[in-house]
Amino acid sequence: GILILDFGSQYNQLIARRVREFGVYAEILPFNASLDEIKQHQPKGIILSGGPSSVFGEDAHLVEKELFELGIPVLGICYGMQLTAHLLGGEVKKGQKGEYGKAELKVLNSNKLLYGFSESSTVWMSHFDEVFQVPEGFEISGKSESVIAAMADESRKLYAVQFHPEVSHSEYGTQLLRNFVFDICEAEENWALSDFIEVEVARIKEKVGNQKVILGLSGGVDSSVAAVLIHKAIGDQLTCIFVDTGLLRKDEGVKVMENYGKHFHMNIKLVDAREQFLSKLKGISDPEEKRKIIGREFVEVFNQEALAFEDANFLAQGTIYPDVIESQSVKGPSATIKSHHNVGGLPEEMKLQLLEPLRELFKDEVRKVGVKLGIPKELVYRHPFPGPGLGIRVLGEVDEEKVRILQEADAIFIEELYKNNLYDEVSQAFVVLLPVKSVGVMGDERTYEYTAVVRSANTIDFMTATWSRLPYEFLDKVSSRIINEVKGINRVAYDISSKPPATIEWE
Numbered sequence: 460g461i462l463i464l465d466f467g468s469q470y471n472q473l474i475a476r477r478v479r480e481f482g483v484y485a486e487i488l489p490f491n492a493s494l495d496e497i498k499q500h501q502p503k504g505i506i507l508s509g510g511p512s513s514v515f516g517e518d519a520h521l522v523e524k525e526l527f528e529l530g531i532p533v534l535g536i537c538y539g540m541q542l543t544a545h546l547l548g549g550e551v552k553k554g555q556k557g558e559y560g561k562a563e564l565k566v567l568n569s570n571k572l573l574y575g576f577s578e579s580s581t582v583w584m585s586h587f588d589e590v591f592q593v594p595e596g597f598e599i600s601g602k603s604e605s606v607i608a609a610m611a612d613e614s615r616k617l618y619a620v621q622f623h624p625e626v627s628h629s630e631y632g633t634q635l636l637r638n639f640v641f642d643i644c645e646a647e648e649n650w651a652l653s654d655f656i657e658v659e660v661a662r663i664k665e666k667v668g669n670q671k672v673i674l675g676l677s678g679g680v681d682s683s684v685a686a687v688l689i690h691k692a693i694g695d696q697l698t699c700i701f702v703d704t705g706l707l708r709k710d711e712g713v714k715v716m717e718n719y720g721k722h723f724h725m726n727i728k729l730v731d732a733r734e735q736f737l738s739k740l741k742g743i744s745d746p747e748e749k750r751k752i753i754g755r756e757f758v759e760v761f762n763q764e765a766l767a768f769e770d771a772n773f774l775a776q777g778t779i780y781p782d783v784i785e786s787q788s789v790k791g792p793s794a795t796i797k798s799h800h801n802v803g804g805l806p807e808e809m810k811l812q813l814l815e816p817l818r819e820l821f822k823d824e825v826r827k828v829g830v831k832l833g834i835p836k837e838l839v840y841r842h843p844f845p846g847p848g849l850g851i852r853v854l855g856e857v858d859e860e861k862v863r864i865l866q867e868a869d870a871i872f873i874e875e876l877y878k879n880n881l882y883d884e885v886s887q888a889f890v891v892l893l894p895v896k897s898v899g900v901m902g903d904e905r906t907y908e909y910t911a912v913v914r915s916a917n918t919i920d921f922m923t924a925t926w927s928r929l930p931y932e933f934l935d936k937v938s939s940r941i942i943n944e945v946k947g948i949n950r951v952a953y954d955i956s957s958k959p960p961a962t963i964e965w966e
């Protein structure tokens with residue numbers, strides 16, 4: 460397949476997904492992977508990604524020059540182009556003002572990479588430094604204004620572009636990547652999700668044999684798809700452990716048993732730990748402390764249950780490719796938030812091997828596999844739900860009554876979103892319960908009850924988000940249903956904060 464070396468650009472996963480959409484397998488390795496490791500992957504081509512670093516910086520992200528001498532085609536993108544120029548004897552200089560956003564690319568010398576480009580086209584730029592002089596053997600293939608925007612040494616199959624072909628704003632970006640993958644690297648189309656299930660089922664059978672597997676089922680997409688896939692391979696040798704923390708959405712436990720227990724006939728051990736979690740959270744109102752307690756408690760409960768399966772040999776997890784990239788990333792794990800359902804500390808004495816059948820898939824691929832496995836679309840396209848659950852949506856101290864109130868309000872909001880065909884239009888929607896009471900009037904009675912906040916966000920990557928512009932009529936319906944149907948709430952507010960500076964969750 461195609462190997463992408465990660466220099467820290469936010470677009471790296473996009474490059475990999477684009478390549479996979481062509482039916483070619485693509486993997487991401489950190490930029491400092493050794494040459495040996497790179498060779499072991501036997502890539503048909505290597506893409507050097509963009510990144511925030513500068514070749515001038517003291518801590519510049521570099522690669523060994525030998526990378527360009529392996530006879531494997533290389534495509535440098537953005538920082539990858541500057542790096543190529545820098546390492547091969549060209550000249551990079553600090554730009555005057557940089558280029559950000561749309562720019563016009565003029566093709567000066569066409570080549571295999573730019574095949575199909577018109578003389579002038581729109582490309583997406585985001586850089587400060589620029590290549591000033593191309594290395595020996597290279598030819599300038601395109602410019603934007605006075606900046607060198609593309610260069611190539613066709614005899615050595617080395618190519619580089621200053622713009623980002625992977626973003627949709629670059630007019631012939633897909634064409635460029637196709638040219639690289641198929642014409643220059645001569646990669647084969649052999650990555651198809653249709654084969655994935657078949658291949659993976661066979662692989663799981665082979666690996667597991669007649670041994671036993673346990674899996675922590677959360678009800679979320681990743682663990683559910685992993686469970687159904689493994690179940691397809693080994694049936695009753697799989698046991699799922701589902702921990703009801705009492706901090707889940709309304710009737711979640713019942714639904715999980717219905718969907719996966721009854722419908723898919725999976726062995727599921729339902730662990731009712733509701734009281735345990737609530738008692739540990741008693742008196743605690745600090746959000747981070749609540750998170751820690753919930754995370755710790757979860758691991759403890761899960762491990763204790765796992766220990767009961769003395770004959771288990773494997774622990775299955777719904778780890779997906781972004782988790783894998785994240786854990787090996789140069790940026791460290793700070794950028795995204797890990798779910799505690801990916802259980803960390805296993806009971807050592809169990810000596811379990813890991814089984815992670817989704818390790819190579821992106822989220823959208825996991826969803827497609829889920830649908831193919833027959834999991835209802837509604838489950839596969841569910842909004843994300845944080846590991847600590849309602850523990851961080853009941854603001855401040857958590858108790859049973861507040862959780863019940865929140866579950867009911869939340870269920871109404873979600874039900875209305877589905878009814879009005881709005882669920883798939885928003886990225887994440889939920890209700891938050893404030894620990895604040897306010898005065899209201901119902902009938903002839905004065906009320907003094909809690910306030911619920913309805914939150915709905917639209918986002919692509921959950922790093923930035925805007926509040927959903929839901930119709931007033933719809934919000935009106937949600938508000939009156941919550942106030943009328945949920946005992947304990949007499950006021951509903953709609954959160955109109957974007958992220959940043961607010962976050963999606965309230966704690």
Ligand code: XMP
Nearest residue numbers: 796797798799843845846847921962963964
């Ligand atoms: P924020 O609130 O940081 O949330 O804008 C971004 C995304 O992360 C989810 N989130 C969490 N997920 N454990 C999780 O597994 C957590 O502690 C946690 N905190 C936030 C949040 O639901 C949103 O999708």
